[in-house]
Amino acid sequence: MVVGGQVNNFSITPNNSVVVFTATKLSPDISELFAVDIFGAHEPWRLNTPLAGFADVGTFIIAPNSTFVAFSADTLFDGEYNLSIVPILGGSSPIRINPSLVAGGRVGPFVISPDSKGVIYQAEQDTDEVYEVYSVFDRSLIYLPVIVR
């Protein structure tokens, strides 16, 4: 943990295997998303891609089937929070699951469906300052995340 860093929040996967947490672990000013096996047998692994100085991971939710995390982060522009999913065990980069946002837009609250097949979210996606409700599901309706080829 970098000097001045700290763990901010955490959640345990429903299958009891992994703890997902946000922390200013690598930089005291940037909150990022990490996971660690519940017994601490391995070093935590970072789930988000490296973030710019203005960026942060906002909130996150673990999928009920314990396979992925959905999280918001302003990776591109300060305050423009997009919604991404990433496998909890890592191994691949996060996939942004909301379409491009209008300038000034952001994703707000979100939930994962009980069957882990979709994410429902509020966002200023099409019009700045106008929150609307959206959902995104894998077309195969199997479960998220999918590997986008």
Next chain:
Amino acid sequence: MNKRSVTQLLVASLLVFLLSLFLTQTVEAVLMYFKLSGSLVEGGDANSMALSPDGKRVLFLADAYQDGVIELFSVPATGGERIMLSQGSTTAVQVSRFLITPDSQYVVYVRNIISTGIDIGVYIVPIEGGVPRELHDPMPLHARFLGMDISADNQHLVYVIDTDPYQVLWKVALAGGSPSSIAGNEMDVAGNEILFELAPQGKHVVYYHKSIFPTLNRATLDGSEGDLTYIAGEARIFDITPDESSVVYLLGATAPRRLYAVPFGGGMPYELNEPLLGVGTVQSFIISPDSQYVAYRADEIGVGKFELLSIRLDYVSDRTILNGPIVDGGNVFMYQITPNSQGVVFIADRITPDLREL
């Protein structure tokens, strides 16, 4: 069929196979997007989104047809027809909150006067649309819903209405019938306070009622059993074990607070924490999902040093300090019991003061 036709058929079959393979991969790759709130009038917003427990429908509040006229809507989570569930909102009266029944079949919602925040009605409507039915008619004047919840068996709505200066705990059958008060009335002391939690199986409500004296109580929602008072005392913070064997609570209006449990069906309360030093206090607790343990945060060992401890509710073993040694000035902050009740994860500055680690 000649040799050339057979070759052509084989080549065509191969092409179809390859094409289907390609298409399958493409299909897997495509995410489906749905704009659930549909079109909104200029200036309109959609907020307070909630997913039904079965994951099939999304509920939200929106001023979809007229700016500032907020109604309740329901739509399939994977897109489809947006249905307006509520009726009668104006620029002065809106739907302010809603709850979905655990079985995902109905929605209960409240309407209020925007300018005053006074609640004027509570209704139930099928989640896929229908005629709303008022549950509490007539509503008391100057009412404000302070809390509301639906029993796990989908049978009752339980809610606290504050009519200033007194609060009343009500229940009403969702299937129909008159509401009845569980605690509090017009004769109660001004400024009384009621906090409640529904029991996991949906048959009981446990509530704290601060009237002339503060008490912790239990009532049966279907009236099949008599009410009981667990204790007379300040127990504003309480929880029910998932198996409904015990009620766990913190006793004390302010610090120092002590951790107690009492059998769900009534009986002698027993203190769970070890004797505390001076002004030492139990600050919070969590019951394990298997109902066997309580993890709690207290400065039980050294005043001002908040540590994480656990105790079995059946007292089979002594309480355990979970966090190990903590540096002077260190504390445990946030904690959570694993879903299988086998461990506790916590944040503490255990090794270096002010360095909060997991």
